[in-house]
Amino acid sequence: MTVTEDYIDASGGDWDEVIEKAQATSAERLVVNMGPQHPSTHGVLRLVLTLDGETCTEARVGIGYLHTGIEKNMEFRTWTQGTTFVTRMDYLTPLFNEAAYCLAVEKLLGITDRIPERADVIRVMMMELNRMASHFVAMATFGMELGATTIMTNGFREREMILDIFELVTGLRMNHAYIRPGGVAQDLPPGAVGKIQELLKEMPERIKIMRKLLDENPIYLARTRDIAHLNLPGCMALGVTGPLLRASGLAWDLRKAKPYCGYENYEFDVPVSDGGDVYARYRVRMAELEESLKIVEQCLDKLRPGPVMIEDAKIGWPAKLALGPDGMGNSPDHIAHIMSSSMEALIHHFKLVTEGFRVPAGQAYAAVESAKGELGCYAVSDGGTRPHRVHFRDPSFTHLQAVAAMCEGGTVADVIAAVASIDPVMGGVDR
Amino acid sequence: MSTDNERERNEEAARLPDQLGRERLAAPVRRTGMFGTSTTGDTSGFGRLRVRGSAPVSAERPYTDPDDPRTADFDRVADDLEAALGENAGAVERVEVARGEITFHVRRESLPRLARLLRDEPSLRYELCLGVTGVHFPEDTDRELHAVYHFRSITHNSEIRVSTTCPDSDPHIPSIVSVYPTNDWHEREAWDFFGIVFDGHPALTRIQMPDDWQGHPQRKDYPLGGIPVEYRGATVPPPDERRAYK
Numbered sequence: 001m002t003v004t005e006d007y008i009d010a011s012g013g014d015w016d017e018v019i020e021k022a023q024a025t026s027a028e029r030l031v032v033n034m035g036p037q038h039p040s041t042h043g044v045l046r047l048v049l050t051l052d053g054e055t056c057t058e059a060r061v062g063i064g065y066l067h068t069g070i071e072k073n074m075e076f077r078t079w080t081q082g083t084t085f086v087t088r089m090d091y092l093t094p095l096f097n098e099a100a101y102c103l104a105v106e107k108l109l110g111i112t113d114r115i116p117e118r119a120d121v122i123r124v125m126m127m128e129l130n131r132m133a134s135h136f137v138a139m140a141t142f143g144m145e146l147g148a149t150t151i152m153t154n155g156f157r158e159r160e161m162i163l164d165i166f167e168l169v170t171g172l173r174m175n176h177a178y179i180r181p182g183g184v185a186q187d188l189p190p191g192a193v194g195k196i197q198e199l200l201k202e203m204p205e206r207i208k209i210m211r212k213l214l215d216e217n218p219i220y221l222a223r224t225r226d227i228a229h230l231n232l233p234g235c236m237a238l239g240v241t242g243p244l245l246r247a248s249g250l251a252w253d254l255r256k257a258k259p260y261c262g263y264e265n266y267e268f269d270v271p272v273s274d275g276g277d278v279y280a281r282y283r284v285r286m287a288e289l290e291e292s293l294k295i296v297e298q299c300l301d302k303l304r305p306g307p308v309m310i311e312d313a314k315i316g317w318p319a320k321l322a323l324g325p326d327g328m329g330n331s332p333d334h335i336a337h338i339m340s341s342s343m344e345a346l347i348h349h350f351k352l353v354t355e356g357f358r359v360p361a362g363q364a365y366a367a368v369e370s371a372k373g374e375l376g377c378y379a380v381s382d383g384g385t386r387p388h389r390v391h392f393r394d395p396s397f398t399h400l401q402a403v404a405a406m407c408e409g410g411t412v413a414d415v416i417a418a419v420a421s422i423d424p425v426m427g428g429v430d431r
Numbered sequence: 432m433s434t435d436n437e438r439e440r441n442e443e444a445a446r447l448p449d450q451l452g453r454e455r456l457a458a459p460v461r462r463t464g465m466f467g468t469s470t471t472g473d474t475s476g477f478g479r480l481r482v483r484g485s486a487p488v489s490a491e492r493p494y495t496d497p498d499d500p501r502t503a504d505f506d507r508v509a510d511d512l513e514a515a516l517g518e519n520a521g522a523v524e525r526v527e528v529a530r531g532e533i534t535f536h537v538r539r540e541s542l543p544r545l546a547r548l549l550r551d552e553p554s555l556r557y558e559l560c561l562g563v564t565g566v567h568f569p570e571d572t573d574r575e576l577h578a579v580y581h582f583r584s585i586t587h588n589s590e591i592r593v594s595t596t597c598p599d600s601d602p603h604i605p606s607i608v609s610v611y612p613t614n615d616w617h618e619r620e621a622w623d624f625f626g627i628v629f630d631g632h633p634a635l636t637r638i639q640m641p642d643d644w645q646g647h648p649q650r651k652d653y654p655l656g657g658i659p660v661e662y663r664g665a666t667v668p669p670p671d672e673r674r675a676y677k
Binding site (some may be wrong): 063064067069071072073075076077107108110236237238239240241250252257258354355356361362363364365367374376378380382383384385386388389391393397398400401430431 | 485529532558585588590611615640648676
């Protein structure tokens with residue numbers, strides 16, 4: 001803690017001491033640390049705020065507290081094992097991470113057109129469910145940070161419905177590693193379609209309740225309207241995409257502009273709002289929930305029986321799993337096939353699992369419209385069984401740069417609203 | 432006339448298997464043996480196999496492949512970029528078209544000028560820069576560090592990649608933060624992980640690693656780290672020391 005004529009730097013100090021020293025000096029400005037351990041900074045985000053009374057005159061962001069070296073670790077595992085790492089980056093949008101990674105690997109392999117249709121439909125369905133789950137958390141944590149716990153409990157309750165579906169389909173509530181290069185890890189289990197139909201029936205009502213609670217809520221409006229404004233040129237300069245960009249009035253969505261996984265076959269709108277403030281971002285997310293429901297409904301209509309993994313014995317991992325006494329594993333049919341009827345199948349299985357597949361040398365960039373914005377994966381192969389380099393352009397990482405533009409000149413309380421409206425997840429920011 | 436004949440003869444000679452074979456043998460070795468093992472003997476019978484790298488490919492016009500819709504606007508983009516660069520067209524060393532993506536390999540000193548053109552030229556209008564990332568190729572002598580940029584045009588719905596390099600001995604690349612402010616953190620990350628110094632960056636400090644960290648972790652000469660794990664009497668080595676197929 002340092003005290004000068006000009007400012008009091010309270011980082012790392014004791015509050016009693018700060019107050020005592022503040023009273024003794026004529027300095028008007030106070031520098032405080034918000035985070036990295038603070039319930040309303042979305043994980044381990046550190047904000048260094050310079051305060052002049054209630055006004056925040058400078059906001060600086062410190063990140064890196066959750067850096068886990070995922071990109072480096074991936075260089076020491078096979079291409080398929082990579083999905084297990086990327087799913088842990090932005091832990092609220094695991095399926096988007098996997099999809100971006102797998103699309104990049106598939107581009108490198110040149111098999112983009114050979115992904116089975118059923119796998120694409122399942123991918124789209126899972127991604128849209130994931131978008132809803134992520135938006136629910138965004139709104140829930142936002143409500144909590146403003147002091148409205150009902151929004152928090154409601155948001156997490158709705159998300160739980162989606163997590164139940166994820167658990168049924170992938171076996172896990174998060175960190176799924178479900179989307180794999182060539183398709184998905186396994187087909188939908190019996191009962192999954194029924195459970196999704198249940199969600200489709202129940203969810204519109206739940207969204208309506210959320211809207212009733214927030215859309216016209218005077219307290220909510222006071223805390224969100226004209227707060228943390230970011231206009232379109234600001235978004236462009238700072239590389240802001242996703243709901244934040246659409247809340248500034250530009251209907252830009254990669255699902256429409258550069259369709260992947262067959263998004264061109266679905267009917268949905270791109271919600272836009274032109275407020276450019278926290279409330280506009282809320283409106284866009286809310287409308288996106290409804291659009292996602294539409295897409296999930298169309299996915300169920302499009303589901304046709306068929307394979308869910310590419311029919312290429314040198315790339316496609318066995319995707320017919322079954323539940324055994326010791327947990328999920330290869331189905332007895334597959335084991336019988338490789339152990340007693342096909343020598344080639346055994347060789348392929350062995351090579352795939354121990355060595356992995358080789359990916360032709362080169363580079364590829366694949367981007368998906370994640371719940372937070374453009375999530376890009378840049379993959380470089382040197383022709384081996386492991387990536388030479390994989391880099392993720394995480395939307396949260398890019399968007400956090402906008403904190404200064406959104407917060408400076410506003411009040412301290414609005415800093416919380418601004419950061420929450422960006423919806424950053426530090427797992428993705430730091431990777 | 433005779434010079435034309437001579438050139439034709441030379442071109443023909445360059446295509447001869449003998450000449451191609453000699454060129455191939457001069458290329459650097461990328462991998463030896465079948466599985467690239469170094470710890471134990473290679474029992475595959477391919478222990479003396481040498482896999483050589485290939486020379487960088489340079490695409491020829493036309494860049495647009497009528498059978499591949501992803502490449503539809505590549506010729507237009509290349510023409511517009513060439514026109515915008517004018518007499519500085521030499522800034523682009525080579526163009527690579529692969530997998531429906533176009534990459535412009537540019538000289539590092541021309542990068543800020545090129546970035547400005549990409550953003551401001553009405554025919555190009557790449558409003559969004561998707562950041563920069565480093566890639567380390569230790570065997571690419573004098574071009575070890577690559578910096579790769581992706582640009583997206585919302586006006587023309589187009590996407591390009593720009594790649595530039597710098598040697599390990601002089602790891603400097605001009606910053607383009609003044610043109611694309613979004614690159615601020617991306618350049619800091621590339622500095623942090625690869626040690627590429629972006630000249631002109633307003634505050635080039637570490638971003639992911641602690642401020643007093645030694646070394647740049649994503650470089651290939653930086654070890655992954657990890658300790659051997661003992662389990663029921665057997666020891667599992669850390670991931671980067673395990674026997675693996677490369």
